[in-house]
Amino acid sequence: MKKTIKGVIITSALLAGLFVGAAHGQEVSAKSFGKAVTKIAGNGNYAIYHNVSKGGPSGKFTSTKYFKHGQIQSKEYVSTKKGNFWNIIVDGRKVGWVSEKFFAKNQISLAGSVSVVKNSDYSFPTRDAINYATDSQGTAVNPSKVNVSKAYVSTNDTTVNYSYGKAKASLHIDVRDGDGEMGQPDKDAKSGFKSVTTWNGGSKSSSRNWNAAHHYTSETSSNTFKSNGLTLRTRLFQPRFVSLSYGQAGDAMGQVGVIPEGITVNSGVFTTSMFTSSNDQHGHLVSYNLNAIKSKYAAQNLTTMGWSTFKSYANNIKVSPYIKLGHGQSLGSSSNYIYVLANDNNYTNGPRSEEVLQIRKSDMKINKIWTVRISDDRYIHNATFVGDNTMYALFHNGGYDNYEYWRLTRDGDSWKAEEVGATKGRFVSNSPVQGFAYDSNNFYIGFNDNIFKVGEDGTAKKHYKFNVRREIEGMSATGSNLYVQFAQRAELTQGRI
Template identity: 40%
Template structure:
């Protein structure tokens, strides 16, 4: 189970940045209100707002249609309401309230559940976002639903309605017919494993984190065996201001996937949260290793140039965020409960569009060994394509790690055990922090604390690296011929060429 990491430097950063715009007659909003920009409008953000109206245009508001927009004040001028907004944690300006998405609920329209009498689907998991009359994002718990859960015990189709004020949406939840779907046998002979000693609690940081919280100025090189990871770039610890529930982005990274020249990180306020944000960065828009960590306080022109290529998802259901992968069009996350282990419950697969980082489709699946009594509830997985993922399961009482390949056919998902490893890897039972797969060599990589292991598909351990960082890996990913790894405190992406 993860230890909570607290970003103490946020208070220092807030002191350095003037948090409250000095505007006469403006009503301050505390906490800040999270907003969403309507991409189909052409309103602008202005530096100044006087009794005559706004002046000194900064940019089009829809530049940040995929950004984290937070309003700290509101003022009425000549019959129009204007909000002072912060953009990805950076001080912004005034924008007409009509620039926001108002009275909208966005939900997933296709939800398919595996038949399972031990599981009910929480219908609010299908909410991407909901906004009120002022364009403020509403916490999903405040949205009214016609039914809070849908049982998956029998084949049926259910229509679910969502509402908040005058905003309405509907979805259809279908339960599949085959009760035997997902029931298989774990029969693979465990291969030779490895046993390593790890720490219980992280004891180091990136350097300045926890001291001055100043930006890092030097790269790290992690060498052990055939592993040689080097800092690719440091990310912002947070992309927000204030403590509004829906607008908190960071400082805890949990999962990582890389594809098509972009990285996608799941960012949490607390590792115990189940809703969070996905943040994406385009590698060809990151000028060097050090500049992105300063994003929230860069000069405006530089900030605008960099932040316009950063995408932040709405506050969506991601579970623990470490069962993640990506393909050409989509990101896939298994939104699991990392506190469950030997469970017969189903798990949710979230298909997330790369275009707007919103959930497009949801399926559930189950992996049972013989019966519901021996459920394989997985915490870590990586997607090979749009219809296949590989997951790792730790059968702690049997001192065995299992590797499952799960294939989608239509709306159904069928598991098959492909390998197993004897032992526990970590003597203190530290959890898996990430899994990825090398398609070229057909090899599995696992991360634990500051260890990496390379295995055959059968589960035989081929190599390991121990890096003595005292920091936790928070996800690993292979894209092409490169291995990527994310470290926490501060968020730092490392990379190496696979030999």
């Protein structure tokens, strides 16, 4: 839609929704979108301006260096004598006008390497290696629209060519034979816990203000949850969206929220997976630098906090591109990387391989992908990572009536699996596992309102029973701390273990 405004300067800072100004009788024609498109930042730093006219921008007030790792969206741009300028929205907040040169145009960003274990029962979808693809204006393109020379790889090394418009990229995918990588379930199961029941399905309660009666407003008081010596206290209430909210995004890549699935905390960086639907396999990772974000509450208010505070928060919150995350519940991290076991939670068990993603903390893009198998009849739904070379996986199937604990150790691109322990029983008879963590000696297995502490060999140690009535959405153990995330509103809690 074309809009024309004459003879007046209109600033984005003063009049939200009016997007372009013209001075001294100049006529400015702008392109406006009904819903926001997703923009991808390039490598350079550019000025951000309050105003724009036919002659170009004016009123420089900040730089893109504070916002390049946020979720960037826009509903409008204007063509000037100095090129196109876009009115950007970062993490759901209107910011200002920036040159189109800021965006990564005609680019396809791919994982640096992909190593697939040979498996006749599974083929790697090559689009899963895409970080992002963009058009000639730096607008994100859904990975499903990218052309690929080969859609799946399973048994032979292959070079795959990717293209969209003028954007082109290629990736050599290695297929390894996997000899010696799979293990055998050979541990005797230790005596377990008395099986308990809990509520099933979605959360039965919410935080104080996360409801229609309180209009989903921000929380202003923290929580303390106690059980059997474990005390969990609020560390961070998260934003409902780290983007524009419901219905405002014009593409699948735009909305960040509102469903969390998993977490990891390492070196003061807290990362959670976010989806728009519980059925999605693609979503975003959002990282919060807790070393800089001290407040338990302020992050909820990205769109209303003071400008200088927002600039600081935006600089300490990073959002990944729209990438394959699977269920998104199995996360881990090291000092430099985030790890995701991008499994399919609707696949109950069988011989399929699973994807492990290594994602750079620096820019939130996929660095490497491996596919792995622990056994020919063990499909993992929960996992966590210790450092850069070790993954712990939890296997449970009702037919076996026990939980198995597996360690996968990476050497180069190979992941060697071995069972380290097992525990008899079902723990909770009517709820799926909602979180899995490891603290160097013990596993923590979370269900709705229940957490179980188990020794590495499967010895049952402690049962923590809560009455929060909000789903656990991921757990992480680091040092002497256990972090547990609750849904509605997404709330990170922390306790000593």
